Amino acid sequence: MSSFRQLSSLVLLLCLFSCSSLASSASLKPDLRILIDVSGGMKTSDPRNRRASALVLLVNLLPDGAKAGIWVFGKEAELLVPHGLVDAAWRQQAQQAIATLKAAGQRTNIPAALEQATADLEQPTSGYRTSVLLLTAGKVDVAESPIINVNESRKLLNGRAVELGELGVPVHTIAFSAQADAMLLRSLARQTNGTSRQADSADELSVMFMRVLEMVAPVAQVPIIHREFTVDDRVQQLSVLTFFQRGKGKLRLIDPDGVILSSEDESERVDWFRNQQFALATVNNPGEGSWRLKMPPKAFARALIVSDLELEVGPLPNYVPAGQQAELTLHLSDQGTVITDQEVLSGFNVSLRVKGPLGNNDIVVVDSPSTDGVYRVVTPVLAQPGRYQLLLRVDTQSLRRDLPIYLEVEVPAEQPTLVTRGQEMPEDDFKAPLMWLAGVCGLVLLGVWFILRRREQRKLALWQKRAREIGRNGSSRFSTSSASANEAGDQLD
Numbered sequence: 240m241s242s243f244r245q246l247s248s249l250v251l252l253l254c255l256f257s258c259s260s261l262a263s264s265a266s267l268k269p270d271l272r273i274l275i276d277v278s279g280g281m282k283t284s285d286p287r288n289r290r291a292s293a294l295v296l297l298v299n300l301l302p303d304g305a306k307a308g309i310w311v312f313g314k315e316a317e318l319l320v321p322h323g324l325v326d327a328a329w330r331q332q333a334q335q336a337i338a339t340l341k342a343a344g345q346r347t348n349i350p351a352a353l354e355q356a357t358a359d360l361e362q363p364t365s366g367y368r369t370s371v372l373l374l375t376a377g378k379v380d381v382a383e384s385p386i387i388n389v390n391e392s393r394k395l396l397n398g399r400a401v402e403l404g405e406l407g408v409p410v411h412t413i414a415f416s417a418q419a420d421a422m423l424l425r426s427l428a429r430q431t432n433g434t435s436r437q438a439d440s441a442d443e444l445s446v447m448f449m450r451v452l453e454m455v456a457p458v459a460q461v462p463i464i465h466r467e468f469t470v471d472d473r474v475q476q477l478s479v480l481t482f483f484q485r486g487k488g489k490l491r492l493i494d495p496d497g498v499i500l501s502s503e504d505e506s507e508r509v510d511w512f513r514n515q516q517f518a519l520a521t522v523n524n525p526g527e528g529s530w531r532l533k534m535p536p537k538a539f540a541r542a543l544i545v546s547d548l549e550l551e552v553g554p555l556p557n558y559v560p561a562g563q564q565a566e567l568t569l570h571l572s573d574q575g576t577v578i579t580d581q582e583v584l585s586g587f588n589v590s591l592r593v594k595g596p597l598g599n600n601d602i603v604v605v606d607s608p609s610t611d612g613v614y615r616v617v618t619p620v621l622a623q624p625g626r627y628q629l630l631l632r633v634d635t636q637s638l639r640r641d642l643p644i645y646l647e648v649e650v651p652a653e654q655p656t657l658v659t660r661g662q663e664m665p666e667d668d669f670k671a672p673l674m675w676l677a678g679v680c681g682l683v684l685l686g687v688w689f690i691l692r693r694r695e696q697r698k699l700a701l702w703q704k705r706a707r708e709i710g711r712n713g714s715s716r717f718s719t720s721s722a723s724a725n726e727a728g729d730q731l732d
Contacts, residue, residue: 269456270306270367272322272356273297274349276375276415277311281342284376284416289441291340292514297448298333299512299519300478300543301325302456306367309333312352313344322356347377349423350395353410357399360406370455371403371410371433372448378420392423400430409433411451413444432558434647445516446482453643460641461542462632466532468542470495470525471638476545477525481538482517488535490518495528544640547574558647565618565646567591569631570608579612590632593618596625596648624650 275290294309301307307329308322319340320333353371360369379392403410410433412424421437428435434454436447452458461468470477481490492500492509502511502518510521532540559565571578571587578584589605601619608614621627629644 267368268305268366269302270369271301271308271452271455272369272371273307273309274316274352274356274371274373274375275309275311275319275340276313276344276347276377277340277342278313278344278347278375278377278380279342280347280376280416280418285342285441285444287441288340289516290374290415290444291337292516293444293448294337294340295334295512296445296480296517296519297452298330298337299521300449300452300458300480301330302458302545305456307333308356309336310352310356311340312348313342314346314348316348316352316355318355347375347380349373349375349379350381350391350399353395353399353403357403357408360403360408368455369406369408370451371408371431372413372451372455373410373424373427374413374415374444375424376414376416376419378418378423392420396423396426396430400427404431407432409455411454412436413438413447413451415441415444429558429649434558442516449480450645454645457642457644458543459546460643461544461639462641463532463540463542466534466540467529469529469639470527470544471546472527473547473638474525474527474544475523475547477522477530478543478545479520479522479532479540480517480543481519481532481534481540483515483535484537487515488538489533490520490538490540491533492520492522493531493533495526495530499533558649559621561624561648561650562620562622564620565629567616567618567629567631569605569614569616570612571633577612579610581608581610584608584612586635588632588634589614591616591618592628592630592632593621594628594630595621595623596627597623621646621648624648 273294275294281290298307303326305325306323307320307325308318309320311317311319320329320336323329353373356371357369379388379395381388381391400410408431410427410431412428412433412435414421414424414435414437419437421435425435427433434451436450438444438447461470461474479490479492481488489501490513494500500506500509500520500522502513502520508522512519530542534540569589571584585607591603591605593601593603595601603616603618605614605616618629625648627646627648629646631642631644633640
């Protein structure tokens with residue numbers, strides 16, 4: 240019984256997803272730099288300004304103690320929300336600034352935005368793991384000249400992107416229109432070990448932002464089964480996030496006492512944030528026991544928690560070559576102290592579910608930890624390229640925690656598919672535009688030469704015609720004069 244009392248007072252953590260040692264990186268907190276395109280192209284791609292609500296969701300989901308800042312860019316890059324420590328005051332400031340967000344820029348200066356947002360990163364920030372989220376609906380557009388824009392893109396990939404890759408700062412890119420330079424964004428992400436995604440509509444932004452957040456700052460969850468989940472006595476804050484389909488639906492929470500909580504109520508127990516895409520309900524000091532959800536049939540939800548059981552994540556290798564395995568290292572900690580007591584740890588069941596891009600699932604049972612409290616597990620071979628979800632689950636008789644982690648498996652360079660373009664030298668990404676530009680110039684010069692040649696031929700033909708006419712006219716006058724002279728001679732005779 241004493242061991243189970245210890246178990247119920249634990250703070251469970253979880254997971255370091257890397258081949259590096261746990262001790263050096265387990266305590267790193269997220270530092271997210273968010274770059275938002277406000278060029279004129281965003282008016283067409285996002286006329287209802289859905290990116291603003293997606294940003295507010297991201298701001299509300301960032302954990303306390305993290306760092307974050309928001310920059311916007313058009314012709315120039317500007318700071319929208321100062322980079323700083325995430326707390327209640329920072330969130331309020333961010334929400335006020337996001338309310339003023341609008342698209343009005345004439346250019347798309349991606350290099351300036353990335354440079355300004357990462358200018359302080361001469362070396363990795365102590366105690367933090369920095370990532371960048373870049374949302375754009377266009378391509379590098381800093382001048383009228385296509386050559387200048389291509390050169391700026393090349394400088395970005397050969398310069399700042401390389402530096403960020405060496406610093407271990409991934410850039411996660413989201414292309415927000417068909418006009419966005421997907422090749423550039425993919426190369427930028429690959430160069431920095433980030434991820435690249437295409438948003439086909441504004442409705443997808445909130446989910447995509449959440450996916451990025453789960454990669455850079457995984458948040459602990461309690462599993463929802465048949466729209467029910469259990470809150471244990473160590474949970475300090477509960478956030479239920481629900482996404483609706485087609486912008487329709489409401490969320491209601493039913494607490495363990497049967498009380499229904501909705502956004503229409505004025506209860507101080509719950510903070511609500513809602514728009515047509517999602518609803519976020521945050522409950523401080525939620526009651527212990529079984530909670531239920533009332534929501535539309537096709538909606539899906541997640542129950543995110545803040546508790547004495549912290550989930551700490553080290554650097555994650557966002558990309559792994561296809562055909563290889565990934566090593567996962569995790570430990571449990573109670574209020575920041577790693578648990579090494581083997582009797583306590585024996586009460587935890589730790590497992591890993593690997594869900595592949597084709598929907599296949601593999602369950603890996605994690606062996607007992609080492610004497611320093613560290614669990615180590617190797618995934619099955621990740622053969623299929625695409626996105627994988629690695630779901631860590633830790634449970635006892637009194638509590639359960641899930642932690643989703645996302646991993647991109649890339650196609651080996653030798654396979655001739657479009658996915659591998661990001662592995663080529665960055666200069667290769669711009670050979671096609673330069674060859675196209677040279678071809679256009681050649682066609683223009685050929686057209687000018689053809690027009691001038693035709694003009695010369697027409698002038699030459701006109702001169703020849705006039706010469707022939709002059710010749711014929713001169714001969715006729717000579718013949719007429721001779722006949723008149725003969726007639727005059729006859730008269731004189």
